[in-house]
Amino acid sequence: MIEDKYKELETERLMLRKITDIDAKMLYQNIFNNFDWYKFYYQVPFKSLGEYQDLVSKYKEWYLNGNHFRWGIVEKNSNEMIGAIHLHSKDTLNNNCKIGYIISYRYNKQGYAKEAVEKILDFAFQELKFHRVEADIVVENIDSIHLAESLDMQFESIKHDGYKLEDKYYDEKVYTMIR
Numbered sequence: 001m002i003e004d005k006y007k008e009l010e011t012e013r014l015m016l017r018k019i020t021d022i023d024a025k026m027l028y029q030n031i032f033n034n035f036d037w038y039k040f041y042y043q044v045p046f047k048s049l050g051e052y053q054d055l056v057s058k059y060k061e062w063y064l065n066g067n068h069f070r071w072g073i074v075e076k077n078s079n080e081m082i083g084a085i086h087l088h089s090k091d092t093l094n095n096n097c098k099i100g101y102i103i104s105y106r107y108n109k110q111g112y113a114k115e116a117v118e119k120i121l122d123f124a125f126q127e128l129k130f131h132r133v134e135a136d137i138v139v140e141n142i143d144s145i146h147l148a149e150s151l152d153m154q155f156e157s158i159k160h161d162g163y164k165l166e167d168k169y170y171d172e173k174v175y176t177m178i179r
């Protein structure tokens, strides 16, 4: 059961916790009102807060089905939700999953993303006992590639045309961590 394994986590400056319906407004204000910022994270441009709230309302079900772990990244000082991070595409037979992450454009370049991703990778290996975690990153997404490399994730391959955005396909770099 996911509820047994799902944990609220803490780092020096952050709390990582479930995203609820009431967090949607803050995440929309901090991130999802700016498609140019999140276009390499999620392909759908939200035209309104309501559209984004519809997505967040589905998280409850995802939390329960056990295949998807998603945390909101909360800055302790301000109690503001400044980002999100998730483990997805769980492959039980091969004991691996993928990781996705986003930080608000108001809070980037302050080490928050690295602090959160480091904690979740640790959780994925130590608590969830995954053997391999993968990040698929659009080649143009320099900041995300920098983050993966700074965490010592290994560049493995290029996934040609792995990401479709509007009418264009983008190559992705596959980064992995294996424990």
Ligand SMILES: CC(C)(COP(=O)(O)OP(=O)(O)OC[C@H]1O[C@@H](n2cnc3c(N)ncnc32)[C@H](O)[C@@H]1OP(=O)(O)O)[C@@H](O)C(=O)NCCC(=O)NCCS
Residues within 6 Å of the ligand: 037, 038, 040, 041, 100, 101, 102, 103, 104, 107, 108, 109, 110, 111, 112, 113, 114, 115, 136, 137, 138, 141, 143, 144, 147, 150
């Ligand atoms: C990808 C993304 C999460 C990277 O976030 P970021 O804000 O650049 O990451 P961080 O702040 O953790 O780290 C970047 C740099 O900030 C700098 N930094 C500034 N102040 C810092 C501080 N107080 N502590 C640590 N690092 C600091 C460092 O130079 C650090 O680089 P380093 O690790 O080489 O030292 C962010 O660009 C984003 O959300 N993009 C949009 C969504 C997206 O594309 N997600 C990924 C999809 S694959």
